[in-house]
Amino acid sequence: MQHSYPDYFYLIALIEVKGIGTVTAKKLIDQYGSAYAVFHQSRETYLQLGNLGKSLLEALEKEIVFTIAKEQIDYCSANNVEILSYYNSNYPQRLKQNENAPLILYFKGRANLNAPKMISIVGTRNATSYGKNICRNIVEELSKYDCTIISGLAYGIDVAAHKNAIDFETPTVGVLAQGINTVYPIEHKPIAKKMMNNGGLLTEYKINTRPNRENFPKRNRIVAGMCDAIIVIESTMTGGSMITAKLGKKYYKDIFAVPGRMGDVFSEGCNHLIKTKQALLLQHTEDVPKALCWTKQIQKNPQPQLFIELTPEETVIVDALEKQSLTIDELAIVTESTMSVLSAQLLLLEFKGAVKQLPGKRYELIV
Numbered sequence: 001m002q003h004s005y006p007d008y009f010y011l012i013a014l015i016e017v018k019g020i021g022t023v024t025a026k027k028l029i030d031q032y033g034s035a036y037a038v039f040h041q042s043r044e045t046y047l048q049l050g051n052l053g054k055s056l057l058e059a060l061e062k063e064i065v066f067t068i069a070k071e072q073i074d075y076c077s078a079n080n081v082e083i084l085s086y087y088n089s090n091y092p093q094r095l096k097q098n099e100n101a102p103l104i105l106y107f108k109g110r111a112n113l114n115a116p117k118m119i120s121i122v123g124t125r126n127a128t129s130y131g132k133n134i135c136r137n138i139v140e141e142l143s144k145y146d147c148t149i150i151s152g153l154a155y156g157i158d159v160a161a162h163k164n165a166i167d168f169e170t171p172t173v174g175v176l177a178q179g180i181n182t183v184y185p186i187e188h189k190p191i192a193k194k195m196m197n198n199g200g201l202l203t204e205y206k207i208n209t210r211p212n213r214e215n216f217p218k219r220n221r222i223v224a225g226m227c228d229a230i231i232v233i234e235s236t237m238t239g240g241s242m243i244t245a246k247l248g249k250k251y252y253k254d255i256f257a258v259p260g261r262m263g264d265v266f267s268e269g270c271n272h273l274i275k276t277k278q279a280l281l282l283q284h285t286e287d288v289p290k291a292l293c294w295t296k297q298i299q300k301n302p303q304p305q306l307f308i309e310l311t312p313e314e315t316v317i318v319d320a321l322e323k324q325s326l327t328i329d330e331l332a333i334v335t336e337s338t339m340s341v342l343s344a345q346l347l348l349l350e351f352k353g354a355v356k357q358l359p360g361k362r363y364e365l366i367v
Contacts, residue, residue: 005073008085010035011103012069012206017059019052022100029087068206072106075207081180082107094118095225098251102204102222106180109200111171113226114359117147117294120223120248122241123157123233124266131234131266132160134258138231139164141285145294148173150226152219153188153201157233157241166194175222176203177215184211202226220244228292229254231282235269242269245279255279256288313337314349318365321355325364 014025014035028038039060046053059065076083084091084105092113095101107113119142123131135157139149149165151158153174165172172195176184180203183189192201204222205215220240224230224247232255235241248255257279260267273279280291289296310318313335320326320334332342346363349355355363 005069007034007036007087008083008104009066009069009073010039011085011087012072012083013059013065014038015103016065016068018055020055022103024052025103026086072206075181076106079181080108084113090114092226094227095222098221098225100221101225105202105204105222106206107200107202108180109173109196109202110198111148111173111200112359112362113173113202115146115148115171116359117145117292118150118227119147119288120150120227120230120244121157121161121233122151122220122223122230122235122244124235124239124241124269125154125156125158126266127156127160127234128266130260131157131258135160135233136164136167137285138233138258138282138288139170140168142288143168143170144296145289147294148199150175150223152177152216152223152240153183153192154240155185159188159191162191162195162199165199166191166197169198172199173226174199174201175219175226176201176205176211177219178211179203179205179207179209181207182209182211216240217243221247224248224253225251227253229256229288231288232257232270232273232279234258234260234266236265237268237272239269242273245269245273249278254291256282256291258282310349310352310354311345313341313345314354317342317345317349318354321363321365325358325362328361328363331363 014020029035032038032041046057084107086096086101086103121135139161147170149161149170149172151161151174153159153162153176162172162174174192174195178184180201183192220243224244230245230248230253232241232245245255255273255278257270257273259274259281260270274281282288316335317331320331328342332339335342346355350357353366356366357363
């Protein structure tokens with residue numbers, strides 16, 4: 001097969017080879033230099049790898065793994081889905097620190113997956129009114145810190161976290177246990193659609209993958225790995241939230257748990273985490289940002305040009321950023337300015353407190 005596809009084409013294909021998981025795939029790539037190179041070794045080299053080499057030879061002969069990879073790329077290209085390779089800079093860097101991080105992720109949405117502040121909120125699917133109210137209060141507080149909320153789009157606390165984030169205009173990302181072309185449960189499809197505005201959906205599973213039971217614990221490692229801290233709001237002793245909290249501890253994340261009433265089955269997990277010192281007590285909504293030493297987002301007037309003296313060139317930039325953040329390359333096109341001139345103007349606007357720079361050389365208006 002010719003090297004006419006992006007590198008992640010071969011990475012997707014490699015994952016589909018029988019008997020090759022994330023760890024083995026990484027070892028092969030480390031040994032041969034790239035996923036492309038893994039598929040372009042001599043027959044003798046493959047035979048030296050034993051059963052693993054036989055699997056690679058079979059994949060090359062039947063080419064089914066390449067057919068699958070092409071299907072993924074074609075679907076993503078037609079449906080505005082971004083393919084994130086473990087080896088590219090756009091991959092979530094927090095997640096990348098974990099040895100079992102997926103080699104490929106599929107993302108649809110607008111959220112910055114490497115945002116400065118990211119919190120995962122998890123909990124029981126059988127959320128009580130107490131848990132839902134606490135969740136709303138916590139998300140409202142976190143929204144003051146320009147924070148991105150991550151959860152699993154499941155019933156209960158998960159979907160409550162997403163809904164509240166939407167209400168408070170806070171980016172929220174749902175991590176799926178199925179393909180990006182499916183929303184499960186289907187009742188959450190309207191919420192998922194709203195999340196596209198400033199959040200998104202993320203999964204490691206290829207299109208048409210069903211939400212099989214074994215996928216959910218694997219999904220939880222992404223929820224745990226994507227964030228700075230995990231908040232558990234209502235959980236039984238054996239719930240998926242406890243798995244996420246356990247993974248979070250393994251990944252050196254801060255864990256917070258909301259206490260519940262003694263004897264309440266849906267608070268047993270949270271109370272256990274606090275009692276055994278696996279989680280910090282979350283007693284007040286400001287406990288999390290205080291523990292993480294966050295400062296609140298500075299509130300500016302939404303029309304800085306009324307209070308800040310701008311040059312005509314700076315006004316053009318501010319007007320371009322009024323509706324959405326833009327990269328410096330996008331600004332150069334919109335403003336018809338050279339990169340050197342634009343960089344100098346952006347720096348001055350930062351000094352004036354009119355714009356701020358985000359990761360990836362993206363700029364947004366301070367409002």
